[in-house]
Amino acid sequence: MKLIINDREYEVSDENPHRVLLWVLRDELGLAGTRFGCGVGMCGACTVHVNGVATRACLAPLSQLADARIRTVEGLARPGPDGRPRLHPVQRAFLDVQVPQCGWCMSGQMMTATALLERNPTPTPEQVVEAMDRNYCRCGTYTRIKKAVLAAADLLARETEP
Ligand code: FES
Ligand code: FES
Structure with missing residues (x-):
């Protein structure tokens, strides 16, 4: 198939x-x-x-x-202005905020965050917590995950401005 x-x-x-x-x-x-x-x-x-x-x-x-x-x-990466692959804003925000500890949960966290921002580009902190609630992080990085998702929303908004 x-x-x-x-x-x-x-x-x-x-x-x-x-x-x-x-x-x-x-x-x-x-x-x-x-x-x-x-x-x-x-x-x-x-x-x-x-x-x-x-x-x-x-x-x-x-x-x-x-x-x-x-x-x-x-x-997740997309072509940047120079045509070369550029990390998705969610990936960049997770790096900027230095979210990962062991890193094991991170791809799942970023995929959930990306799906959230595609259906709701301007989530409130409460909506971020609710959307990410079923993705576990055994290293306990939840505070930084929330910060990174909100930072990614800002990045996306800036990058889609005319
Ligand atoms: S490996 Fe799929 S939800 Fe845990
Ligand atoms: S960073 Fe280790 S499980 Fe989330």
């Missing part, structure tokens, strides 16, 4: 349609930025976008992904 990931087509075996996206990304396609945390939908480390919606890859069977547009952390 065909998967569309980060605007690129991948051919993967559909022998077992119950296989979940997480293992296809990590073990077959080498897109290991998507992390394995709990494997049961609890931690959010495996969050990717499926048709723009933050989705847990450990719970997403291939059978539900035909024709879906999937985005992983590897697909």
Whole structure:
């Protein structure tokens, strides 16, 4: 079957349609930025976008992904003014605020944050906390995550100004 990931087509075996996206990304396609945390939908480390919606890859069977547009952390960077890839404002804000500790949860955090800002570009601090609430960080970086998501919203607003 065909998967569309980060605007690129991948051919993967559909022998077992119950296989979940997480293992296809990590073990077959080498897109290991998507992390394995709990494997049961609890931690959010495996969050990717499926048709723009933050989705847990450990719970997403291939059978539900035909024709879906999937985005992983590897697909967040965009072409900059010089045409070369530039980190997404969410990635830059997470670096500026120095959010990561061990880093394990970070791709899932950034994918959830990106999905939030795509549906609500000007979230309140409370809305950020609510949206990020189901992404766990065992290093406890929650205060900086909130600060970085709000900083990313500012960056996005500045970059989309006419
Ligand atoms: S690994 Fe998917 S939610 Fe934890
Ligand atoms: S930075 Fe270590 S789990 Fe979040």
